Amino acid sequence: MVSLNAYLILGAILFSIGAVGVFTRRNVLIIYMCIELMLNAVNLTFIAFSRFLNNMNGHVFVFMIMTVAAAEAAVGLAIIISVFRNKETIYVDDINLSKG
Amino acid sequence: MQLLMFYIFGLGAVLSATLMVTNIKPVTAAMNLIMTMFFLAGIYVLLDAHLIAALQIIVYAGAIMVLFLFVILLLNVHEKEGETARRKVVIQFGSIAIVGSLFIIIAHLAVIYPSAVKVITDTAYEFGTTKAVGKMLFTDFLLPFEIASFLLLAAIVGAVILAKRRIDDSE
Known part of the structure; x- marks a missing residue:
């Protein structure tokens, strides 16, 4: 039997990889993929807790997170397309619309 | 056996996630992310979450990543034909x-x-099956479920409005 800690550590590792990717990569598409990876890591934590607490509410949470991820992917990719149409680039260094 | 499968799936997930972050080409990164999602689906099966494992493959690896690949295809910036x-x-x-x-x-x-x-074949144990999760979704969590459908509708409308080319842009 695999312990709860093992699943939590795996989720933490995946989340950290995703966070590092968000901070280090400059390609908007890969940043989006890293966000998806972080959502997946959170899903893993929910499922692990739900299994070990023997309570199925976590599965419903994961269902909702998947819905939000799908909506976010659709809207985000639409934004990327429209930015690319105006700026001809997908690298975040060249996209500073709000002069941040 | 369960421990062995956990190590295989976990190491595979971490490895392909690292490959995704370090890869230069977006297509290769997307393929590695699909790989990660398959490994995570395996871990969900280990955790008795059968419905979520199936949804992971169908929704994440199937729908969302295909959307990503379509956008990579549309924005094909550097690679030559x-x-x-x-x-x-x-x-x-x-x-x-x-x-x-x-x-x-x-x-x-x-x-x-x-x-x-x-x-x-033991039907008494129904943790994480489609029947059990579906029963919860349509009884205890009916309102969040309906709100999720509205969210998806709003996302579809938003995506269409954001991505469509305006008529005065074309000239």
């Missing part, structure tokens, strides 16, 4: 054939050795 060497095509078809035949071999093994595949 017509450079696909014959060797590359052979490698691509070869890998597809190998993966497909692996699936066929595994399916046949399950038919030949039925004892290798454990079929759970």
Whole structure:
């Protein structure tokens, strides 16, 4: 039997990889993929807790997170397309619309 | 057995996630993310979350990543056309054939050795099955479920409005 800690550590590792990717990569598409990876890591934590607490509410949470991820992917990719149409680039260094 | 599967799936997930972050080409990164999601689906099965494992493959690896690949295809910035060497095509078809035949071999093994595949017939234990999760979704969590459908509708409308080309842009 695999312990709860093992699943939590795996989720933490995946989340950290995703966070590092968000901070280090400059390609908007890969940043989006890293966000998806972080959502997946959170899903893993929910499922692990739900299994070990023997309570199925976590599965419903994961269902909702998947819905939000799908909506976010659709809207985000639409934004990327429209930015690319105006700026001809997908690298975040060249996209500073709000002069941040 | 369970520990071994956990290590295989976990190491695979971490490895392919690292490959995704370090890869330069977006297509390769997307393929590695799909790989990560398949490994995570395996871990969900270990955790008795059968419905979520199926949804992970269908929704994440199937729908969301195909959307990503479509956008990568649309925004194909740097790669040039017509450079696909014959060797590359052979490698691509070869890998597809190998993966497909692996699936066929595994399916046949399950038919030949039925004892290798454990079929759970105990219906009293229904943690994480479609029936149990669906019952929860449509009774206790009915309002969040309906709100999720509205969210999806709003996302569809937003995506169409954001991505469509305005009429006065074209001239």
